[in-house]
Amino acid sequence: MALLRPSSRSRRRKADSRGNRMWVWFMLPGTLWMTGFLIASLILVAVLAVGTTDELGNPRFGFDLAGVRALADPAYTEVMLRSLGYALLTCLICLLIAYPVAYTIALYGGRYKNALIAAIVVPFFANYLVRMYGWSVVLSDDGPVLRALRATGLADGDTKILNTGVGVIAGLVYGFVVFMIIPLYAALERLDVSLIEAGRDLYGGPVRTFLFVTLPATRQGAAAGLVLVFLPAMGDFVSAQLMGGPDQIMIGNLIQDKFFQGQNWPLGSALTMLLMLVLLLGMFGYLRRTRKDEAEARR
Amino acid sequence: MTLVKTSPAAAPARTAPKPRSRRGRAERRPRVLLAVTGLFFALLYLPIAVVALFSFNSRKSLTVFGGFSLRWYRAFAHDDVLLSSLGTSLRISLVAMAGSVVLGVALALGLVRCRTRLGSLAGLVMLVPLITPEIVTGVASMLLFKGLGVALSTTTVMLSEITFSISYVTVVLRSRVAALNPEVEEAAMDLGATRWQAVRLVTLPALLPAVLASAVLIFALVFDDFVLAYFTTGVDPQPLSVRIYSAIRFGVQPTINAVGTLMLAGSVCLIALALFIPRLFGRRGGLDILSGE
Numbered sequence: 001m002a003l004l005r006p007s008s009r010s011r012r013r014k015a016d017s018r019g020n021r022m023w024v025w026f027m028l029p030g031t032l033w034m035t036g037f038l039i040a041s042l043i044l045v046a047v048l049a050v051g052t053t054d055e056l057g058n059p060r061f062g063f064d065l066a067g068v069r070a071l072a073d074p075a076y077t078e079v080m081l082r083s084l085g086y087a088l089l090t091c092l093i094c095l096l097i098a099y100p101v102a103y104t105i106a107l108y109g110g111r112y113k114n115a116l117i118a119a120i121v122v123p124f125f126a127n128y129l130v131r132m133y134g135w136s137v138v139l140s141d142d143g144p145v146l147r148a149l150r151a152t153g154l155a156d157g158d159t160k161i162l163n164t165g166v167g168v169i170a171g172l173v174y175g176f177v178v179f180m181i182i183p184l185y186a187a188l189e190r191l192d193v194s195l196i197e198a199g200r201d202l203y204g205g206p207v208r209t210f211l212f213v214t215l216p217a218t219r220q221g222a223a224a225g226l227v228l229v230f231l232p233a234m235g236d237f238v239s240a241q242l243m244g245g246p247d248q249i250m251i252g253n254l255i256q257d258k259f260f261q262g263q264n265w266p267l268g269s270a271l272t273m274l275l276m277l278v279l280l281l282g283m284f285g286y287l288r289r290t291r292k293d294e295a296e297a298r299r
Numbered sequence: 300m301t302l303v304k305t306s307p308a309a310a311p312a313r314t315a316p317k318p319r320s321r322r323g324r325a326e327r328r329p330r331v332l333l334a335v336t337g338l339f340f341a342l343l344y345l346p347i348a349v350v351a352l353f354s355f356n357s358r359k360s361l362t363v364f365g366g367f368s369l370r371w372y373r374a375f376a377h378d379d380v381l382l383s384s385l386g387t388s389l390r391i392s393l394v395a396m397a398g399s400v401v402l403g404v405a406l407a408l409g410l411v412r413c414r415t416r417l418g419s420l421a422g423l424v425m426l427v428p429l430i431t432p433e434i435v436t437g438v439a440s441m442l443l444f445k446g447l448g449v450a451l452s453t454t455t456v457m458l459s460e461i462t463f464s465i466s467y468v469t470v471v472l473r474s475r476v477a478a479l480n481p482e483v484e485e486a487a488m489d490l491g492a493t494r495w496q497a498v499r500l501v502t503l504p505a506l507l508p509a510v511l512a513s514a515v516l517i518f519a520l521v522f523d524d525f526v527l528a529y530f531t532t533g534v535d536p537q538p539l540s541v542r543i544y545s546a547i548r549f550g551v552q553p554t555i556n557a558v559g560t561l562m563l564a565g566s567v568c569l570i571a572l573a574l575f576i577p578r579l580f581g582r583r584g585g586l587d588i589l590s591g592e
Contacts, residue, residue, distance in 0.1 A: 020413055022494050027409030030402040030465055031421040037462040038427055038436070041443035045435070048442055101339045104332040118574065119340070123347060125516075126566040127523040129540055130559035133547045134346030137353075137361050144345065174346070235432025238525070241548065252434050259438060259530070272438045276431070283430055 042276075049269040067266030071274060076254065080274065083250040086165070086240075087233040090172040091180075094229045095222060097173070098180035103214075106188035117185060124178040129238065135174045136242045139167060163245040171239030176232050180225035187221025188214075220293060227286045231279055251275050347563060354556035361556075371557035381542060381558060387453055388539040392522040395460035400514045402461070403468025408502070410469065411476040428466045436463060437530030444531065452533040459531045460521045467520070468513050475509045476502075508580040512573040519569040523562065 049068060051061045070076065105116045123131065139145055139161040149155035161167045195217065199209035237252030251271060258268030349361070354372070358365030375381055410422055428436060440459040444451055479502065487497040503510075525540040532541055543559065546552045 020415055023409040023413035024415065024417060025409075026405040027413060027418065027421050030406030030409075030469070031417075031424055033402055034424045034427070034462060034465060037440065037443065037458065039424060041439035042427070042431070042435070044442050044446055045439045048446075097335075097339060100332050100335045104329065104336040108329050108332070120343065122567055122570050123343060123563075125519060125523070125570050126347070126563045127525075127540060127543075127559065129525050129543050129547065130350060130555075130562055131346055133543075133555070133559065134350040137349050138342075138346045140361075142362050144349075145342075174342075231430065231432055235434040237434065238544075255434060255438060259441065265442070268438065269442070272435055276435055279430070279432065 045269045045272050048266060049273050051266050051269075064266065067264075067270040070267050071270055076271070079249060079254055080251055080278075082248070083234060083252070084278065086169055086172060086250060087230055089169055090176065090233045091226045091229050093169065093173050094177045094180040095225065098177055098184050098225065099222075102181050102184040102188050106185055106191070107193065113189075117181075120178060120181055128175065132171060132175060132238055132242055135171060136162060136167075139170060139243065162243055163248070165244070165248055167243035168240050168248045168250070171243040172233045172236060175236065175239060176229045179228035179232070180222075183221040183224040183228065184218060185221075187218040191217050220290060223286060223289060227282065230282055234279060234282075235275060350556050351560045351563070353553070354560040356553065356556075359553050361553075371553045372561075374554045375557045375561075378554060381539070381554070383536045384539040384542045387536040388522055391453060391456050391460060391528070391538055392518045394457045395464055395521040396514050396518045398457070398461040399464035399468050399517055400510060403465045403513075404472055404503075404506070404510055406465065407469045407472035407476050408498070410473055412481070425466045425469050428463050429470070433463075433524075433526035434530075437527050440527065441530045450533065451531055453536065453538075455531045455533070456528050456538060459527050460524065463524075463527055464517045464521060468517060471513045471516075472506065472509055475506055479505055508577040512576040515569050515573040515576065519566045519573070523566055 047061060050063050050065060052064050052066075101120075105113055109116050137143055141160060141162065146155060146159065146161060149159065150157070161170060191214065195213050196209055199213040200206075204212065235252050237250060237256050240248050240250045240253050251274070255268050255271045255275070258264045258271060262268075352364065353361050355367050355369070356364050357368035357370060406421065406425065410418060410425070436459070440455070440462070441451070444455050449455060483505075484497045484501055487501045488494065492500065523540060525544060528538040529541050529544065532538055539558070539562070543555055546555050
């Protein structure tokens, strides 16, 4: 728009306002749909968190803090803290796995770069349940992973992965590691390799070059990856169900239980709101961090 | 456990003592990194390979391979419940694809071209599904339908899937619309086209490859979606992924291996198709369609 010559500006502006009206009509159906189905339903969850249900389990509106108060129950606090711990560990492990993989592909992938990234991304778009089911078979007591570990002496006959916290985290990592690889790969791809060489030329060892050159340059990719993994990991209930036992349930399992078996919808809604709150705090921290980074970069 | 083990293995690659020559370093570094990457790929594909392999097993076991057989595929072909679920899933995916592509393309065009307050508000609304985990969207949709007194059914799944898919289509297409030169539209109008004609005859054809690619992707994503479908489906007929979920919760189900293998093959074909579509139009195909970047 700035490129327009001044002579045509007023004519354009009139056309613009008429055009704007048409574009508003373009946006309207989608926006109304999203507002009606999504925003309204999210508000409904908040309202029902302080509501009640009738004998048939249908939601009734009202003001009853029973659901919210029940959140203070130590049993729920424990599940909440466990979910938080699992999700954070998943983020960390994803970062530790995704970094070398993305680094290798971005710097040594050559002309196979795109094919390799596609080979990682495509399976992740395939059915989540089938993948998790296959993963649970692989990690089962006589699956290939434990057999290999036993053969190399890293595990004995009693070592189990399924029905432990390790199993649940392994499931979450397998489920969401791609969300870490994509932003990291994008950041490493953009990285100017001559920066690394410059670091070496200035007598930085591999460690120092990595810590002071490569890592800071890809920090934003890593931060985006952490958020992208944290969001689904925190809300997941399939991994805990397939890979964990009753002692490994996460907040997603609680929510599912309150809506399907327990029929305690106000409590389920309160748990959902609590989950949203934690995630919004995480998002907020991420946005503040990136804004600070951008401000520093501009200086 | 093994997944965890891969990462410490990577650390020595970076913390290795300073080698004598630059050349030695350049050759040493990739070797460990390549090993880590190789192990990652192996573990990534192992579960998929196991499901595919044991779908051809003649025995009802997931650890002992008794010989090649199409027994479980035949069992699937004769399982009326699973077949009706397959039909339901296909119908849901088709409707969600059509609905979300129409609404999403219009929304993407409007978001890029419209500079009003409504525009920025719509941009925010569209981002909500991307920062909301699926379980929250699922719970919220279910409560909305229950609150309105609508019985959960295939239709409610379709409506929820459209809601979720709109923002996906919009994110992917928004960057494509932004990359178009608006002056081409203006040129069309200078030549006598109305605004709408300019959009229909100039802008939409230019977006066609991206629109088709995202439509194929949405089809695959909706077909494979589980969480949203799980919360919004009625009792009968249920989408295929919800059936798979009930089946795998109760242990080994060899028929599920066959269904899972077919679903994996189907999704991979669709995604490959989505990546390939832009090339059919002589554009650079690419992964950006998957990430919206």
